[in-house]
Amino acid sequence: MTLLYFAWVRQKIGKSEEQMTPAVADVAGLIAHLKSLGPHYADAFADPSRIRVAVNQHHAGLDAKIGPDDEVAFFPPVTGG
């Protein structure tokens, strides 16, 4: 799957995009997996209440199901306008 990171999530992780297909069923499982990858990821996802998610460019919740062909993006609450 394609993972995208924006704003301070991108800065904390140190990259804007990566490919990986861990054996997870939903967004919550993916976050748990990412937190295990190292301190940068653990820092980015330390407070789940500050993270928002989109799956295939639609806002999604932690319980959204995801698979190998999906695009999953993590970012802070939006501040446009």
Added chain:
Amino acid sequence: MKTSIRIQKDDFDLNTEVTALAGDGESGAVTSFTGHVRKEKDLSTLTLEHYPHMTEAEIGRLVTEAAQRWPLTGVTIVHRVGALKPGDRIVLVAVASQHRHAAFAACEFLMDYLKTHAPFWKEETRGKDHHWVEHRASDDEAAKRWQK
């Protein structure tokens, strides 16, 4: 319905946009909102980042929702990205309808939902410090009042 959704680095001209939206006489009313970068202490630059493709898709979904609620004849939304200075224009929401009430209401609805749904993020530069603008709970409250 005429719909134009653009994410761009360049500035925009309000008169040009409104004329393109309603200059053909099909719409009796156009309302528009223009957002500018507020001058604040030590603020030198406001840099806007977005999620390409999702931004346009999400705004498109908001416009569809607005068109289901009000009888609209056109919507133009222009949002700038990149480095902006105090006083610069950031965003334009212009809504055309045959009558004013729909145009006023839909413009406010679109702006409230854009603030809470469109994937943009602002980073402030003050001197040597950079920090990401925090999302405001008051923006969530503004969007909630439109929930059916």
